[in-house]
Amino acid sequence: xxxxxxxxxxxxxxxxxxxxxxxxxxxxxxxxxxxxxxxxxxxxxxxxxxxxxxxxxxxxxxxxxxxxxxxxxxxxxxxxxxxxxxxxxxxxxxxxxxxxxxxxxxxxxxxxxxxxxxxxxxxxxxxxxxxxxxxxxxxxxxxxxxxxxxxxxxxxxxxxxxxxxxxxxxxxxxxxxxxxxxxxxxxxxxxxxxxxxxxxxxxxxxxxxxxxxxxxxxxxxxxxxxxxxxxxxxxxxxxxxxxxxxxxxxxxxxxxxxxxxxxxxxxxxxxxxxxxxxxxxxxxxxxxxxxxxxxxxxxxxxxxxxxxxxxxx
Amino acid sequence: xxxxxxxxxxxxxxxxxxxxxxxxxxxxxxxxxxxxxxxxxxxxxxxxxxxxxxxxxxxxxxxxxxxxxxxxxxxxxxxxxxxxxxxxxxxxxxxxxxxxxxxxxxxxxxxxxxxxxxxxxxxxxxxxxxxxxxxxxxxxxxxxxxxxxxxxxxxxxxxxxxxxxxxxxxxxxxxxxxxxxxxxxxxxxxxxxxxxxxxxxxxxxxxxxxxxxxxxxxxxxxxxxxxxxxxxxxxxxxxxxxxxxxxx
Numbered sequence: 001x002x003x004x005x006x007x008x009x010x011x012x013x014x015x016x017x018x019x020x021x022x023x024x025x026x027x028x029x030x031x032x033x034x035x036x037x038x039x040x041x042x043x044x045x046x047x048x049x050x051x052x053x054x055x056x057x058x059x060x061x062x063x064x065x066x067x068x069x070x071x072x073x074x075x076x077x078x079x080x081x082x083x084x085x086x087x088x089x090x091x092x093x094x095x096x097x098x099x100x101x102x103x104x105x106x107x108x109x110x111x112x113x114x115x116x117x118x119x120x121x122x123x124x125x126x127x128x129x130x131x132x133x134x135x136x137x138x139x140x141x142x143x144x145x146x147x148x149x150x151x152x153x154x155x156x157x158x159x160x161x162x163x164x165x166x167x168x169x170x171x172x173x174x175x176x177x178x179x180x181x182x183x184x185x186x187x188x189x190x191x192x193x194x195x196x197x198x199x200x201x202x203x204x205x206x207x208x209x210x211x212x213x214x215x216x217x218x219x220x221x222x223x224x225x226x227x228x229x230x231x232x233x234x235x236x237x238x239x240x241x242x243x244x245x246x247x248x249x250x251x252x253x254x255x256x257x258x259x260x261x262x263x264x265x266x267x268x269x270x271x272x273x274x275x276x277x278x279x280x281x282x283x284x285x286x287x288x289x290x291x292x293x294x295x296x297x298x299x300x301x302x303x304x305x306x307x308x309x310x311x312x313x
Numbered sequence: 314x315x316x317x318x319x320x321x322x323x324x325x326x327x328x329x330x331x332x333x334x335x336x337x338x339x340x341x342x343x344x345x346x347x348x349x350x351x352x353x354x355x356x357x358x359x360x361x362x363x364x365x366x367x368x369x370x371x372x373x374x375x376x377x378x379x380x381x382x383x384x385x386x387x388x389x390x391x392x393x394x395x396x397x398x399x400x401x402x403x404x405x406x407x408x409x410x411x412x413x414x415x416x417x418x419x420x421x422x423x424x425x426x427x428x429x430x431x432x433x434x435x436x437x438x439x440x441x442x443x444x445x446x447x448x449x450x451x452x453x454x455x456x457x458x459x460x461x462x463x464x465x466x467x468x469x470x471x472x473x474x475x476x477x478x479x480x481x482x483x484x485x486x487x488x489x490x491x492x493x494x495x496x497x498x499x500x501x502x503x504x505x506x507x508x509x510x511x512x513x514x515x516x517x518x519x520x521x522x523x524x525x526x527x528x529x530x531x532x533x534x535x536x537x538x539x540x541x542x543x544x545x546x547x548x549x550x551x552x553x554x555x556x557x558x559x560x561x
Contacts, residue, residue, distance in 0.1 A: 011474055071479065072442065073451055095472040099454045102407070102442035111408040111528050114437045128536070129436050130330045134339050135534045141527040178482040179451040182467070186475035195473070199560075223561060231491070241457070241492060242475050247433070248491050250473065256560045266329065273536065277560055279551065294542040297551050307548030312561065 002031035002122055004088040007079060008038045008050050008059075009070075009096045015049040017196045018092030018150075020157035023053050025150040026090050027158065028119035033057040036164075037082055039075050041068040052160035059166045069181035070096055076103040077173040083108065083145065087122070093149035093251075094195075105147035113138055113148040127151070131247045132270040152195060153253035153274050187240040191217075194243065197226035200254045200275075202245055204268075205232035206261020206282065206301060213238050216260060219305045222312060228252070230262045246271035260301050264289030281305075314424035314483075316359040317417065318393065319410075319441075320373040321349040322384045323434040332535045339533060348387060351429025354489040357496040358459060359427050360392045367461045370394045372421065376413055378402050382512055389507035390499045396510070401517035407435075408525040411443035416520045418448060423484060425466070430455050430488040441488035451481030455490045 004026040009016040019036065026034045035058045036050045043061035050059045060082065066074050079100070083089050089104060091097035093115045105112040118126040123140045125148065140146050194200065201220040207213055213233075220227045228245040229238065245252055247270040257275035262268060264280070264287055272278060273292070280293035281304055290296045297304060324330055325345040332339050348356075359371045373388035375381050376399040385396040399413055418426060431438035445452035453459075453468035457476065460467040461483070470477045471490045545551045555561040 072454075073445070076446060095455060095470075098438050099442065099452070099472075102439035103446040103452065105439070106408060106411060106443035106446035109408075109525070111406045111525055112437070112439050113528060114439065124531075130324070130339065130434060131436065132536060133330050134332045135536055136530045137532040137534075139529050139531050144527045176449070176451075178485075179453075180480045182478035182480055184472075184475060184477045235492070240475070241471055242473060247436070248430075256555070267326070273539075277555075277558060278539075278542075279555070290542070290544075292539050292542075294539070295551060295554050296542055296544045297547070298544070299547075304548050304551075308552060311549050311552040 002029060002088070003033045003035070003086045004029060004031045004090055005083055005086040006034060006036045007089065007091040007097065007100065008036050008046060009092055009094060010038065010040065010046040013042070013045045015046050016092070016094070017157055017193070018094050018097070018152045019050060020053050020160065021152045021155040022090045022092045022150040023055055023158045024155040025116055025119060026088070027055045029088065029122050031088070035060055037062065037079065039067040039078060041065050047166045051164040051166050052162050054159045054162045056162055056164040059164055061166060061168045062171055063168065066175050070100070071179050071181060072100040072103045073179040074175050075100055076107055077175060078171045079104045080107045081171040081173045082169065086145065088146040088148065091149050093151045097149045101147055101149050108145055108147060110144050110147055113140065113146065115151040116148050117151050117154040131266055132273055133266070151251065153251045157196070187242055191220065192224070192226040194226045194228055194245070195250055195252055198254050199223055199225035199256045200228050200252060201225045201258045201260065202228035202230065202262060203233055203238070203260050204230035204262030205236060207233060207238060210238045215302065215305050219309060222309050225258070230268050259289050259293070260305070262289055263287045264292070314368045315370045315372065315421060316362060316368045317414070317421060317423040317426045318352070318356045318359045318371060318373045318388070319414065319428040320352045320356065320375045320385060320388045321429070321432050322346050322375065322377060322381055323349045323432055326350055326433055332533050336532045336534060346384070348384065349429050349432045351431060351489050351491070353496040354491065354493050355427040355429050356388055356391055356393060357494045358489060361494065362461060368425070372397060372423070374399065374414065374417060376401060376405055376410055376517065382514070385512055386507050387499060389510040390503045391497065392503070394510065396512040398512055398514045399517050399520070400514055406525050406528065407437045407439035408443055409522060410440045411447055412522045412525070413517060413520060414440070414444045415447045416522060418444070425461070425484060426486045428486065428488050430490055441486050445486040448486070451485040452488070453479055453481050453485060454488045456487050457490050457492050459487060459493070
């Protein structure tokens, strides 16, 4: 019997979209059950959202004051206890899942399958290595519990028409006090979330300054897109680091990706390879970004972006 | 305080790797090898903590074949006090690496272990978290800023939602993100000095580590190629092309 436990990611009482993507990957295993576990100090609202995800059999909640913040050292021993009876434990391959899942895996005595792109069978998966320049097929021993993180860009979010039952459970796990949450500093943004947005406009070093980045925001707002950036733009201080797209930043797969003033280093291309349509706007016709762009336009971004806005009316 | 730093050797980040046509691996013969970039950042951070007087000894640790010793000399030239080379001809899984590091932690009793957040070859992003779990100590992954005082580490972590600050009692495991620091360059006189610094060579087999190899890589493939794109000459043409695809 194949039973998958999916660890819900949430923040500020809201379920993160990455959870429904991990459920999609779980469904591809064709298991007998997919249960979602929500650890929180007040899990009700998040659990209600998780219960709506199509394919979810049951939502388990663990309400403890220690679970107010997602600290891996606190969550992991509870997940390990809750994982008894499950054949698979899945978490999204976000900073939340990457922090937590290996800690869970080590306590269970197994290695982890990182960044699952496709499910070939209950114990066979494909994942990227070398910044996405090779795809490997990995097989987990059939007798081992499978702990995996799910590459969110490879999976659509499962729809939310379901109504799974919610069950409060208590797990008997001793929790450490050696790790404490202090604060979360968030870059404020009213724009769509970078990882879930169907359209993304990114700026690179070519944008030139923090002030010049306004032209990127303005164009993105015009077409309803999220805004991303290359590492060069982040390092230069044009934008905060949570906007970085690439091997060490966010890996995204929007329907439309517009790269403006980005040359296209291997590490950046890794983050956007699975985008539906890639558009490159760059004044250097030899920039590597044009090798993978579906539509390329050579020219000065400061002239092209206003022209684009004008063409859109 | 002693700091242990993981120092993995990987294919250089500038190399465009090639998958072998028979799907058995990637071509590594004759390819330039370097320190994993995140590990250089880890070592740099440890050296800075030593320069601030927070640490008094920095030990670099590598797990790998006999010729890894030369690579560890680079870590010594950068400024580490000594090196430990755990020798094995086989590639090790992140769990085996974590179990191996735990043996060294038990022996060396460091106040801090700093590792890179991921190795750019397997992109696993697991070893630091696994070591912290097995050691039952705090982990501060994706560190963008580290402050050590009064037996505690205050670490700013680069998470998807922004910057998260956590406090961890020492000893702890920290994994480095790219923006933590700018690693220093190795100077020629330091390369000469590094030759006389000690490197302990230990056979992996002698450490009594239970090796974990229940995940097997059965096939390597090149990623699917994107079809050739088109060039447009101005903004109007671009808008027309996107409208035709139904994207605008």
